[in-house]
Amino acid sequence: MRELITxxxxxxxxxxxxxxxxxxxxxxxGLFVADGTKLLQEAIRWWDGLDxxxxxxxxxxxxxxxxxxVVVPMDVMESISPMQSPQGALFVCRLPEKKAFAPKAGMxxxxxxxxxxxxxxxxxxxxxxxxxxxxxxxxxDPYSHKVVRASMxxxxxxxxxxxxxxxxxxxxxxxxxPIGVTALNESAKDLREAPLHTMAVVIGSEGQGVRxxxxxSAQRSLIIPMNPNCESLNAAxxxxxxxxxxxx
Numbered sequence: 001m002r003e004l005i006t007x008x009x010x011x012x013x014x015x016x017x018x019x020x021x022x023x024x025x026x027x028x029x030g031l032f033v034a035d036g037t038k039l040l041q042e043a044i045r046w047w048d049g050l051d052x053x054x055x056x057x058x059x060x061x062x063x064x065x066x067x068x069x070v071v072v073p074m075d076v077m078e079s080i081s082p083m084q085s086p087q088g089a090l091f092v093c094r095l096p097e098k099k100a101f102a103p104k105a106g107m108x109x110x111x112x113x114x115x116x117x118x119x120x121x122x123x124x125x126x127x128x129x130x131x132x133x134x135x136x137x138x139x140x141d142p143y144s145h146k147v148v149r150a151s152m153x154x155x156x157x158x159x160x161x162x163x164x165x166x167x168x169x170x171x172x173x174x175x176x177x178p179i180g181v182t183a184l185n186e187s188a189k190d191l192r193e194a195p196l197h198t199m200a201v202v203i204g205s206e207g208q209g210v211r212x213x214x215x216x217s218a219q220r221s222l223i224i225p226m227n228p229n230c231e232s233l234n235a236a237x238x239x240x241x242x243x244x245x246x247x248x
Contacts, residue, residue, distance in 0.1 A: 001069075002055075002069045002070070002071050003068075003069070003070050003071070004070075004071050004072075005070050005071070005072050005076070006072070006073060006076065007076075008076055008079045008080070012052075012070070013054075013072070013076070013080050015029075016033055016054065016080055016090060016092065017080050019031055019032060019033045019092070020033050020080075020082050020145055023141045023144065026095065026141065026143060026144075027095075030094055030095045031051065031092055031093065031094060031095065032092070032093055032095055032143040032144070032145075032148075033090060033091065033092050033093075033145055034090070034091055034093065034145050034148040034149065035081055035082060035083055035086070035087065035089065035090050035091075035145055035149065036083075036087045036089060036149065037059065037061065037087050037088065037089045038087075038152075038153070039091075039148065039149065039152075039153050040053065040061065040089045040091050041061075042152075042153030042156050042157075043091060043093060043153070043156050044063070044064060045156075046153070046156040046157050047093055047156040049093045049094030049095070049096065050064065050067050050091060050092075050093055051067070051068065051091075051092045051093055051094055052067065052068035052069070052070065052091065052092040053067055053068070053069050053070065053089065053090075053091045053092075054070045054071075054072060054077070054080075054089070054090040054091065054092075055069065055070070055071050055072070055088060055089055056071070056072060056073070056074045056077040056086070056088035056089075057071055057072070057073055057074065058074070058088060059087075059088035059089055061089065074086075074088070077090070082145055082146075093143075095143060096159075096160075098162070099159060099161050100161075101134055101161050101163035101167055101168055101171055102161075102171070103168070103171045103172045103174075103175045103177050103200060104132045104177070104200070105177050105197060105198050105199065105200070106131065106132070106196065106197040106198070106199070106246050106247075107131060107132040107133065107134065107200050107201075108122070108126060108131055108132070108133045108134070108200075108201055108202075108203060108239060108242070108243065109133075109134050109136055109168055109179070109200055109201065109202045109203070110122065110133060110134070110135050110136060110139055110202075110203050110239075111136045111137070111138065111139075111165070111202050111203065111204050111205060111210055111211055111214060112136070112137065112138030112139060112204065112205030112208065112211070113135075113138075113139045113140065113203065113205060113206070113235055114138065114139065114140050114205060114206065115140065115206055115235070116140045116144055116146035116147045116150060117146065117150045117236075118150075118206060118234065118235045118236040119139060119140045119142065119147050119150070119151075119236075120146065120147040120148070120149065120150020120151040120152075120154075120155075121150055121151070121236040121240075122203070122235070122236050122239045122240075123142065123147070123150075123151040123154045123155060123158065123160065124150070124151045124152050124154045125236070125239065125240045125243060126154070126158065126239075126243060127151070127154035127157055127158050128154075129243050129244070129246075129247050130247070131243045131246060131247070132159075133158070133160060133161075134160075134161045134162070134163050134168060135160065135161070135162045135163070136163065136164065136165050136168060136202075137164060137165060138205065139162075142155055142160045142162075143155065165211070165213065165214055168200070169217055172200050177198070177199065177200050178198065178199050178200075178219040178220060179199065179200050179201075179202065179214075179217070179218045179219055179220075180194060180196070180199045180200070180201045180202070180218060180219065180220040180221070180222050181201070181202045181204070181210045181214060181215055181218040181220070181221055181222065182201065182202070182203055182204065182209075182210065182221075182222050182223070182224065182238055182242065183204075183209065183210055183215055183221045183222070183223070185215070185221055187221050188221040188222060188223035189220065189221065189222060189223065190222075190223060190225050191222040191223065191224055191225075191241075191242065191245055192225070192245060194220060194222055196222075196242065196245050196246040197246050197247070199219075199220070201222065201242050201246070202214055202218065203235060203238060203239045203242065204235070205235070206234075206235050222242075224238060224241050224242075
C-alpha cells in the first residue's frame, strides 16, 4: 500500500534530507539515500537492503512487497531531491555490514580519492572489469548519493571494503601480494612491464597523489607512459588504465 505525504516538514522526509547531506547521519543510522529511477531499478535487482521508496505522483514503478512506498507531489520531491531536475524517485537503503579486508592479487587500493565523481567512476569501471577494490583513509563516502550516481549502480553489485593502510599493508605482506603504487618518481617503471595481476596497486588522491608512507613501503613504483608534455592524469582515468592492464 502506498502512502501519500504532502508536507515538506514530514519527519521522514526531513530524515531523508539529512541522510543526503551528512555522512555522519548515514553512519549513525545505517542508512543511505540515492536518487533516480534507473538507480532504483538497479537497487531493486541487486540490493537486499532496500528500505523505502519515495515517488512523485507522476512516476509509476513496481516496488517489491514489504518496501515502504511513499508518494509525494512534485513540489515536495523538488524540495528534497539533490537534483535540479528530479527524476521523481528517491530511495532509502540499509548500509551493508562492514567486512574485513581480504587481500587479493589484482586489486586496487584507493588512497584519499575525495572527489565523488572520480570515486564513482572508478567503482563503475572496477565492476565492469571484475577488479576488487578497497578504500583506504580519506576517500569519499561510497554511499553518498553523488558516488552512487557516478557509479551507475555499481555500489549495489560489488563488495566495497573500507580499511586502513596499516591493515592493508600487513594483510598483503602475509598473503605475499606485492604492493605497487602509481607515482612520478625516478624509480617508477612502465606499468606495461609489471605483472599487475599479481599485485595490489594503490591509486592516489587527485591533488596529492599517493601518501609518502605508502610510497616508502611499496615494493614497486609504476608509471603510465604518456606524452612528456602532460603532467598527470585524472585519478579515475589512471585507475581505468591500471585495471585494464591488470586484466590483460
